[in-house]
Amino acid sequence: MPVKTYREAINEALHQAMAEDSSVIVLGEEVSGGAGCDGSRDAYGGVMGVTKGLLPTYGESRVIDTPITESAIIGAAAGAAQTGLRPVAELMFMDFFGVCFDQIYNQAAKFHYMFGGKAKCPMVIRCTTGAGWRAGAQHSQNLTQMVTMVPGLKVVCPTNAYDAKGLMLQAIQDDDCVIFVEDKILYDTSCEVPDEMYTVPFGEAKYYREGSDLTIVAISNPMHKVLAVADRLEAEGITCDVIDPRTTSPLDEEAILESVEMTGRLVVVDEMTPRCGMASDISSIVAEKAFGSLRAPIKKVTAAHSPVPFAPNLEDAWIPQEADIEAAVRQVLEYAS
Amino acid sequence: MSIDTQEITKPKASTKGMSKQQFLKAYRTMRTIRDFEDKISEQFMKGNIPGFLHLYSGQEAVAAGLCLLLDDDDYVISTHRGHGHCIAKGGDVGGMMKEIMAKQGGLCDGKGGSMHIADFDKGMLGANAIVGGGPPIIVGAALSAKTLGTDRVGVAFGGDGSSNQGTTFEAMNLAVVLKLPAIFLFENNGYGEGTHASYAVGSKDIASRAQGFGMPAYKVDGTDLFAVYELCKQVVEHCRQGKGPVTIEASVPRFKGHFEGDPQAYRGDGEIERLMKEEDCLEIARKAAVKKKLANAKELDAIDEEIASYINEVTEAALAAPAPGDDELLTNVYSSAY
Numbered sequence: 226m227p228v229k230t231y232r233e234a235i236n237e238a239l240h241q242a243m244a245e246d247s248s249v250i251v252l253g254e255e256v257s258g259g260a261g262c263d264g265s266r267d268a269y270g271g272v273m274g275v276t277k278g279l280l281p282t283y284g285e286s287r288v289i290d291t292p293i294t295e296s297a298i299i300g301a302a303a304g305a306a307q308t309g310l311r312p313v314a315e316l317m318f319m320d321f322f323g324v325c326f327d328q329i330y331n332q333a334a335k336f337h338y339m340f341g342g343k344a345k346c347p348m349v350i351r352c353t354t355g356a357g358w359r360a361g362a363q364h365s366q367n368l369t370q371m372v373t374m375v376p377g378l379k380v381v382c383p384t385n386a387y388d389a390k391g392l393m394l395q396a397i398q399d400d401d402c403v404i405f406v407e408d409k410i411l412y413d414t415s416c417e418v419p420d421e422m423y424t425v426p427f428g429e430a431k432y433y434r435e436g437s438d439l440t441i442v443a444i445s446n447p448m449h450k451v452l453a454v455a456d457r458l459e460a461e462g463i464t465c466d467v468i469d470p471r472t473t474s475p476l477d478e479e480a481i482l483e484s485v486e487m488t489g490r491l492v493v494v495d496e497m498t499p500r501c502g503m504a505s506d507i508s509s510i511v512a513e514k515a516f517g518s519l520r521a522p523i524k525k526v527t528a529a530h531s532p533v534p535f536a537p538n539l540e541d542a543w544i545p546q547e548a549d550i551e552a553a554v555r556q557v558l559e560y561a562s
Numbered sequence: 563m564s565i566d567t568q569e570i571t572k573p574k575a576s577t578k579g580m581s582k583q584q585f586l587k588a589y590r591t592m593r594t595i596r597d598f599e600d601k602i603s604e605q606f607m608k609g610n611i612p613g614f615l616h617l618y619s620g621q622e623a624v625a626a627g628l629c630l631l632l633d634d635d636d637y638v639i640s641t642h643r644g645h646g647h648c649i650a651k652g653g654d655v656g657g658m659m660k661e662i663m664a665k666q667g668g669l670c671d672g673k674g675g676s677m678h679i680a681d682f683d684k685g686m687l688g689a690n691a692i693v694g695g696g697p698p699i700i701v702g703a704a705l706s707a708k709t710l711g712t713d714r715v716g717v718a719f720g721g722d723g724s725s726n727q728g729t730t731f732e733a734m735n736l737a738v739v740l741k742l743p744a745i746f747l748f749e750n751n752g753y754g755e756g757t758h759a760s761y762a763v764g765s766k767d768i769a770s771r772a773q774g775f776g777m778p779a780y781k782v783d784g785t786d787l788f789a790v791y792e793l794c795k796q797v798v799e800h801c802r803q804g805k806g807p808v809t810i811e812a813s814v815p816r817f818k819g820h821f822e823g824d825p826q827a828y829r830g831d832g833e834i835e836r837l838m839k840e841e842d843c844l845e846i847a848r849k850a851a852v853k854k855k856l857a858n859a860k861e862l863d864a865i866d867e868e869i870a871s872y873i874n875e876v877t878e879a880a881l882a883a884p885a886p887g888d889d890e891l892l893t894n895v896y897s898s899a900y
Binding site: 250286287294296297298300302303304305308309310312331337339340342343344377379399400427475 | 637639668669670671672673674678680682683687688690692695697698699700701702703704705706707708709710716728729732733735736739740893894895896897898899900
C-alpha cells in the first residue's frame with residue numbers, strides 16, 4: 226500500500242471529494258494564493274500546502290481565495306451550506322476562531338436545532354493547531370475543548386495520515402458542521418494510505434496499543450509521545466491500552482469506559498490548557514461512570530495554564546512531554562490504595 | 563476600481579411602476595404584518611407569549627416593496643425584528659403565530675421563537691438574534707447562487723445598529739470581492755435599541771459606507787412603498803445580471819419600543835404620536851393608491867377586514883395548539899448520526 230504524509234492524505238481526500246461531488250467547494254485565505262498578484266496562482270495552496278493543486282483542477286469558482294476575513298469566510302460557508310453547497314473552509318490557525326466564533330457557535334452550530342430541523346449545515350472548518358513551532362501565543366493554541374462543548378458541532382482530531390483521509394471524507398459527506406483539527410506537528414508524518422476513497426466513522430476510537438495494566442487516552446499529537454512511552458514500558462513488561470478517540474464530539478465513551486473497567490487505571494493526555502479541557506472532560510466521565518473500577522486516581526497530563534510562550538525553553542516546558550507522560554503513568558501504576 | 567455611489571433621496575411617490583395586482587399584494591402584505599404585530603403585542607400583554615418581542619410596525623413598506631420582486635427561491639436573512647420579513651417573503655403566518663407562542667406546528671417546532679423565525683420553504687433563512695449575524699450568511703447564499711449558476715439573489719436585512727458591526731463590513735467587502743448577487747438592506751429606524759443612530763453611526767449616513775466598499779448604494783424613503791419598489795426593481799435586476807452587490811439605506815420610523823414592554827424613556831415628547839400620524843407607510847400607500855385610482859377604498863377596506871379575521875383565526879389556532887412534547891428536547895441537535 227502506498228505511504229503518504231498527513232498533508233498528502235488530506236489533499237487527496239479534498240481532490241477526491243471535489244471530483245466526485247460538484248457541490249464541494251474550498252474557500253479561505255490563500256487556499257490557492259497569489260490572487261491579484263503578478264506572479265503565479267496556487268502560490269501557497271493553503272498556509273500548510275494542504276490545498277495545493279485544487280485551483281488548477283477545479284478553478285476559481287470552486288477554489289475561492291478570500292481576503293483575510295474570518296467572520297465572512299465562516300458565515301459565507303454556513304450560508305452556502307444552507308443553500309446547496311458543501312463548503313470546506315480553511316481558517317489557517319485555530320487561534321483565529323476568536324474573530325469568527327459567533328459564526329461558528331451561534332450560527333452554523335445552531336441552524337438545525339433552532340430552525341426545527343429544517344436547515345442543514347453540511348460544512349467543514351479546517352484549522353491547524355499544535356505548539357512547538359515557536360509561533361507564540363496566537364499561532365499555537367489547541368482550542369479543541371471550546372468547540373467540543375458546543376452542541377451541533379462535530380469535532381475531529383486525526384493523529385495519522387490514514388485517519389486524516391478517512392475522517393476528511395466522512396466530514397465532507399456529513400450533514401453537520403464539522404471542525405477538522407489538523408495538528409501541524411503531524412503534517413510530515415506518514416503511514417500507509419489507500420488510493421481509493423474510504424471513510425472513518427465519527428465516534429469510534431482507535432486502539433493504538435492493547436494492554437491490561439493501564440489505559441492511556443490521548444488527543445492529537447501527544448499521542449505519538451504516548452506511544453513512545455508505552456513502548457518503553459512494554460519492554461519492562463507493563464502493557465497499556467492506548468486509545469485515540471479520533472473525534473472529541475461525538476466521543477467514544479464506551480471504548481474508554483470499557484478499557485478503564487478492565488485496567489482500573491487512567492492517564493489522559495492532551496495539549497490544551499488544563500482547566501475545562503478534553504483531559505478534564507474525559508476524567509469526569511470516567512470518574513462518574515466507572516468510579517467503582519478505578520484502582521488509582523486519574524492523572525491528567527496537559528499543557529500549562531498560561532498562554533503559549535515564545536522562548537523555546539519556555540514553550541518546551543509548556544508542552545506536555547514524554548517525561549511528563551511517563552512520570553504520570555508511573556505514579557498511577559505505583560499508587561497503592 | 564471605483565464605483566460611484568448613486569443616491570436617490572426621497573424620490574417622489576409615483577404609482578406608475580406598479581400594477582394594481584402588485585399593489586394589492588403589497589398592501590395585503592403590509593396589512594398582514596401590521597395586524598400580526600398588533601395581535602402578538604396584545605397576546606404578549608395577556609401572558610400568552612414567552613420571551614421577547616421586537617416588532618416591525620412602521621417599517622412594513624420596506625419588506626413588502628422589496629419582496630414583491632423576489633421569488634420563493636431567492637434568499638433573505640433577517641434580524642431580531644424579523645416578523646415582517648418572514649411574512650413579506652411568503653412565510654406561513656399560522657406557523658409563525660404557533661412558533662412565537664412556542665407551540666407544536668410552529669415553523670421551528672417551537673425551538674426558535676420570535677427571534678429565530680424562519681421559513682426555509684420560502685427562502686427565509688431566519689431571523690437572527692445576533693446583530694450583524696446575518697450579512698456573512700447571506701454572502702454564502704449569494705455564493706451558492708453564483709456557484710450553482712442560478713439567478714437567485716440574497717438579501718440581508720439589517721438596521722442602523724447592524725451597520726456598525728464588523729461582521730457586516732466583512733460581508734460587504736467579500737460580496738464585492740467575489741462579485742456576488744447580494745443586497746444589504748439597512749432599515750434605519752433611528753434607533754439601535756435605545757441609542758439614536760445620530761449618536762451611534764459615525765458617518766453621515768449608512769449608504770456612503772457601502773460606497774467605501776466599492777458597491778453602488780442608494781437611499782430611499784422607506785415609508786413610501788412605491789419608491790421602495792421602484793428602487794428595488796433596479797437593484798434586484800442589477801444583482802440578477804451578475805453585476806455584484808448593492809446597498810440600500812431605507813429611512814423608516816419605529817412605532818414600538820426596542821422590545822415590547824420597553825418604557826422608551828429615551829423618546830422625545832410626542833415623538834411616537836407624530837411618527838404614527840405623519841409616517842405611517844400603510845396610510846401613505848393607501849392614500850396614493852386611491853388618489854391615482856390604483857385601488858378604491860372599498861376594496862382596501864375589504865382586504866383589511868379579511869386580514870383581521872385571518873389573524874384572529876391563526877391566533878385562536880395557535881392558542882389552542884399544544885406545546886412541543888417533552889421528548890423534543892434532544893431531537894434535531896444534529897442532522898446526521900451522532
